[in-house]
Amino acid sequence: MRFYPYKLACLLAFGCFVSVTWIKSIPSDEGSTVMPDLQILYKRLLVAEELGGQVSQDLSSILEQLRNLSKTGNDTYLYSVHNRTGFKVSVVLGIPTVKRDKQSYLVNTLSSLLFSLTSSQCQDLLIIVFVAETNLDYVNSVAETIMKNFxxxxxxxxLEVISPSQYYYPDFTSLKETFGDSKERVKWRTKQNLDFSFLMLYAQDKGTFYVQLEDDVVAKSGYYDEMKAYATNEASKPWLYLEFSQLGFIGKLFRTRDLPMIAEFFLMFHRDKPIDWLLDHILWVKVCNPEKDDKHCTEQKALLKQRYKPSLFQHVGLHSSLPGKLQHLKDKDFGKQTLYKAHNNPPAEVSSxxxxxxxxxxxxxxxxxxxFWAITPLQGDYILFNFSQPVYTSGYLFRSGNIETNGDKFFNTTVEVLPSSVLARHKVAIPHYRESGNGFIIVGEFVNGLAEGKIEAALQPVSALRLVVHSDSDVWALLSEILIKV
Structure with a gap:
């Protein structure tokens, strides 16, 4: 897998952002008569309109360049073996990540998001990790870690991994300290505004909905179905975003068609305020009437955002990406995490x-x-389900690991069935089946902690099913889901 950092000169964006200071910088003609206040204001509004149009054109140009780069294999900042082009998914998850002084939570976050996804959900989802650093060695190390783990x-x-050009970020040394924040914090929040904007611009044509996350969260089991169903059911309403967590910018879902407008607003004021404040200002600009009171404004803003309960994402990082800052943020609406999924299985005697x-x-x-949580498996260990009566089963699903102990998976482990009739056992000549010991036939195996498959009619009915470990493991093993489909 080769890595190509893209070379788009994003400094164009910051050149156009400087034009936002127009009102204070319009020169006056010293030799002319001073214009009346209204005429001066009118002239400045004309200039503002012209410069505002230029900002929009520049941003549109950058969006088009980003769109073109995402479709090419050369000179791009995309770190992915296979870039999904030509179709849109339903949900895009955007995760910015930066180099932390203490601990990285990124792998755990991705494991949580991927843990319980089905194959059909994986086809309808895109996760974009934005490595918000310009040090190519570090960016490559993150990409390699993700490739190794997933x-x-x-x-x-x-999973896609992207990174910015070394020219993307401006000079942060000239930032003004505001709202009592230190220079380091002002730099941190300014860069965060740019990072989120970059992700939104990149993701805006890749799906129907876009969800902003962070690199130190965990997801509730079943989050994908709940989030997609709620967004689809509320699609006809005039909201700007849906909230799947009450913390900061975590779990905010937008329609992708709104992302260019939102990113443009963030970019215009990226130096001025934190990202969640800017998001609230968008709501104010859209619906608040200066001639009415704060209560009316609050009521109108509430129509543009809707809160889903219980929360689907929880913040877990203790060490902030801002050096020296500890975060004890917890979403009280997240509730207790479900660590297993229950099913009604056919009566059986179980042993191991x-x-x-x-x-x-x-x-x-x-x-x-x-x-089921077992101490370190060894070669030859097994789990046996001996059915009370032979059963006709269409398939099986065994999921190992859970949200809290995702590493405790079954490796090099096969799924085997015992046909109830001797005649069926002799039908093992079916090419994709192999015979095991004691009349059992191998029908599948664990791949990345999951075993799922069908059982052909030629092997029915089944008297027993077992899992067999073929090599010693370095970790414990946990079964969080057992399903025998009848």
Missing amino acids: PKEVQSGL TLKHYQTHSLKSAYEGRDF
Whole structure:
């Protein structure tokens, strides 16, 4: 996998942003008669309109260049084996990440987002990680870490990693200290405005909805379906964004058609205020009437944002990306995380050579009351489901790991069935099946902690199903979902 940093001169953007200072910089003709106040104001408004139009044209030009770059394989800032072009997904998740002095939460965040996704959901979702740094060595190291931990997701185009040109960011040394913030904090919030804007501009033609996240959050199991369903149901209403977390800018969902306007607003005032304040100002500009009171303004702004409960994303990072800052932010509406998914499975006697930890037994997991958590598996260990009566099963699903212990997965482990009739066992000549010991036939295996598949009619009915470990593991193993489809 080769990495290509794009070379678009984004300094054009900042050149046009300087024009926002027009009202204070219009020269007057010293040799002429002083114009009346209204005439001066009118002249300045004409200049403002002209410069505002230029800002819009410059931003549109940059958007078009970003759009073209995302469709090419050369001279681009895209870090992905397969870039999804030619179709839009329903939901795009944008995650900016920066180099932290203490601890990185990015891999855990991505693991949480990817944990319970189905294959169809993966086809309808795009996750964009924006490495908001210009040090190419660091950017490459992040891309390589993501590729190592999520090779399938990168290969399929589900995960994209992008980075800016070294020319994207302006000189931060001339920033004015405002609102009692230190120079370091003013720089941090200014850069954050630019980072979020970059992501929005890049994502605006890739899906129907765009969700802004951060690199130190966890997602609630089932977040994708809940978020998409709510956004679709509310699509006819005039909201600007939906909130799936009450914290800062986390979990804010926008229609992608609104992203150019939002990013343009952020870019025009990127030096002035924090990103969440600017978002609130957009609402004020859209609906607040200066001739009416604050109560009316608050009521009107409430129509442009809608809050979904319970929250689907929780902030977990202790160390902020702002050096030296500790964050103890927690969303009280997030609630307790579900660590397993229950199903009604056919009656069976369950057994295993694996020793379970504390009360997390195999029986409890099979009956949908808990997850199964086993101490380090060794080669030859197995889990057996011996059905009370032979069953006709259309398929199976075993999910290992959960949100809190995502690394405790089954590796090099096969799924095997025991046909109830001797005749069916002799039908193992089917090309894609292999025979195992004691009459069992291998029908599948765990891939990245998940085993899912169908069982052909030729092998039905089934007397038993088992999971067999074929090599020693370095970690414990956890089954958070057991489903025998009947």
